Amino acid sequence: MQSWGSMVPKRPLDSAADEVRAALGPALQRFGPDYWRxxxxxxxxxxxxxxxxxxxxxxxxFIPEAYGGxxxxxxxxxVLVEEINRAGGDAASVNAQMxxxxxxxxxxxxxxxxxxxxxxxxGDIRFLTVAATEPDSxxxxxxxASTARRDGDDWVINxxxxxxxxxxxxxxMILLARADEGxxxxxxxxxxxxxxxxxxxxxxxxxxxxxxxxxxxxRVPDSxxxxxxxxxxxCLMKGFVIRRVLAASxxxxxxxxxxxxxxxxxxxxxxxxxxxxxxxxxQYPLVQAYSKVxxxxxxxxxxxxxVDRGEDGVPRSAMVKVLASEAAWETSRAALTTFGGWGxxxxxxxxxxxxxxxxxxxxxxxxxxxxDRALGLPKK
Ligand SMILES: Cc1cc2nc3c(=O)[nH]c(=O)nc-3n(C[C@H](O)[C@H](O)[C@H](O)COP(=O)(O)OP(=O)(O)OC[C@H]3O[C@@H](n4cnc5c(N)ncnc54)[C@H](O)[C@@H]3O)c2cc1C
Numbered sequence: 001m002q003s004w005g006s007m008v009p010k011r012p013l014d015s016a017a018d019e020v021r022a023a024l025g026p027a028l029q030r031f032g033p034d035y036w037r038x039x040x041x042x043x044x045x046x047x048x049x050x051x052x053x054x055x056x057x058x059x060x061x062f063i064p065e066a067y068g069g070x071x072x073x074x075x076x077x078x079v080l081v082e083e084i085n086r087a088g089g090d091a092a093s094v095n096a097q098m099x100x101x102x103x104x105x106x107x108x109x110x111x112x113x114x115x116x117x118x119x120x121x122x123g124d125i126r127f128l129t130v131a132a133t134e135p136d137s138x139x140x141x142x143x144x145a146s147t148a149r150r151d152g153d154d155w156v157i158n159x160x161x162x163x164x165x166x167x168x169x170x171x172x173m174i175l176l177a178r179a180d181e182g183x184x185x186x187x188x189x190x191x192x193x194x195x196x197x198x199x200x201x202x203x204x205x206x207x208x209x210x211x212x213x214x215x216x217x218x219r220v221p222d223s224x225x226x227x228x229x230x231x232x233x234x235c236l237m238k239g240f241v242i243r244r245v246l247a248a249s250x251x252x253x254x255x256x257x258x259x260x261x262x263x264x265x266x267x268x269x270x271x272x273x274x275x276x277x278x279x280x281x282x283q284y285p286l287v288q289a290y291s292k293v294x295x296x297x298x299x300x301x302x303x304x305x306x307v308d309r310g311e312d313g314v315p316r317s318a319m320v321k322v323l324a325s326e327a328a329w330e331t332s333r334a335a336l337t338t339f340g341g342w343g344x345x346x347x348x349x350x351x352x353x354x355x356x357x358x359x360x361x362x363x364x365x366x367x368x369x370x371x372d373r374a375l376g377l378p379k380k
Contacts, residue, residue: 020079027052033088033349040207040352045169046093053080053094054123062102062242068118074242074304078249085253086260088349090356092208095246096128096166102242103130103174104187107227107235112187116172128166129173130236131213135162139365141176141183141233146215148177148184153222155179157186159215167199167211174226174236175215182230186220193218206355241307244317244366248300248324251360254353255293255324255331261350262286262331262338276338285334292327296320315374318366325360332357 031049039046053059061077063069070076077098081091101120104112104127119125137143146159157177167173173188190197198214227235263286266277276282299320307313332354336343343350371377 017075017079020076021083023056024080024083027056028083028087028089031087031089036089037346037349037352039090041346043207043209045166045209046090049089050093050097051123054097057121058094059097059123060121061098063105063117063121067105067113068121070121074245074307077242078245078300078304081246082249082253082256085250086256088257088353090207091250091253093128093166093169095250097123097126099239099243099246100130100174101127102239103185103226103235106238107185108187109223111223112226116187120172125172126166126170127172128170129164130176131159131161131164131167131173132176132236133161133163135160135212141236144176144178144183146175146177148179148186150179151219154219155186155222155225157215157218157220159213159218161213163202163210164213166209167197167213168201169209173197176232176236179229183232184229185226185232185235186224187226188218188220188224193220204359206359208359241303241313241317244321245300245303245307247360248296248317248320251321251324251328251357252293252297252300254357255289255328258328258331258335258350258353259286259290259293261348262335266338282338285330285337289327289331289334292323292330296324296327299323315370318369319374321360322363322366322370325357325363328357329361 027049031046031052035049036046057070058076058080060069061072061080062074064071077095080098081095084091084094097120101117104117116125116127120127132141133139134145136145146157146161148155148157157175159175159177161175171190173190175186175188176183177186178184188197196215196218198216199211202210202212204210263277266282266286267275269276299316303313303316303320306316332350335350336354339348339350342348346352368379372379
């Protein structure tokens with residue numbers, strides 16, 4: 001299925017990527033596209049797959065060894081999520097479990113890290129959720145209505161959040177609320193306080209397990225706070241560069257899955273007594289999509305080099321997320337053209353990948369960021 005890829009010249013990164021691919025191969029074969037089609041249709045959490053990745057140690061990719069992690073870094077994470085998606089899977093839960101705990105690694109107290117990180121690294125504790133978005137403020141996370149009020153040594157939280165991924169499947173959740181001093185993060189252990197968090201699932205076009213949340217006068221000790229009071233958004237944003245690279249990697253994986261399938265189909269499906277792949281109407285959209293995916297891929301490693309050098313990865317990470325998600329979207333369109341009516345049939349997995357691709361294409365705020373940080377254009 002991937003023989004066309006052997007025509008692409010090897011890049012330096014490919015050896016690290018090959019290691020992850022080799023290690024991951026058996027698991028990805030076991031959980032093929034049909035497994036994901038079933039999860040999607042039944043709208044279930046992919047528990048067996050998730051636990052398998054956990055047993056392989058990957059959830060500790062960003063966790064220091066002192067807390068039971070691998071500390072393997074962003075390259076491994078990027079290859080991992082790409083490969084899961086390239087094999088027809090959905091890496092969203094794995095991506096979340098690997099990356100969300102970085103906020104705790106970077107800003108948590110020693111006590112919090114010791115209590116939770118080893119369990120997160122092993123997968124025994126699910127840490128899949130950041131609850132930031134609100135019904136009124138939407139993308140503007142600086143304007144929160146959810147509040148955290150001090151009361152003695154405790155905090156009293158009132159919150160309303162929407163579109164929160166995996167809320168019903170996680171044990172740990174980072175919640176962003178507004179204290180008098182500004183935005184502040186709290187680590188909610190739903191084993192302890194879950195009974196006071198009301199959740200309602202939101203049905204989306206893609207199987208993303210999002211919910212709305214309501215919290216009414218929840219009292220938590222100050223020891224649940226992550227990072228300084230008033231700096232919650234700043235702490236969260238420190239994780240955004242890597243999260244954008246991982247989102248881009250997922251999009252690249254989805255695009256490559258669709259390219260692999262489409263190229264195979266174009267080489268085997270005959271109509272009008274010829275292979276459909278001889279038609280330029282089939283070739284050109286695939287060529288355009290392929291070229292854009294390759295370009296996004298190169299920029300992804302460039303961003304990771306920038307991060308490794310300790311330079312500012314913000315504008316570049318925004319660019320790669322925009323490029324990769326647009327390339328994946330264009331690839332879905334090319335795949336639909338290639339498969340014709342069968343592209344809409346779930347058994348070919350094109351329609352599922354098309355739906356999964358929708359979650360990446362909201363890029364306006366990233367383009368604002370690029371306009372500001374890379375182009376120096378005026379802003380409001
Ligand atoms: C699948 C999925 C999973 C999600 N998971 C989570 C999660 O786990 N945790 C969480 O906190 N949130 C989550 N979200 C919410 C996501 O972060 C929000 O959808 C996003 O912040 C935008 O908020 P909104 O949808 O209310 O759009 P709005 O803020 O209402 O914006 C509507 C549109 O206007 C555009 N827009 C708004 N302001 C500007 C501007 N100044 N310039 C240009 N364009 C602008 C936006 O880009 C958007 O396209 C998830 C969303 C989805 C779809």
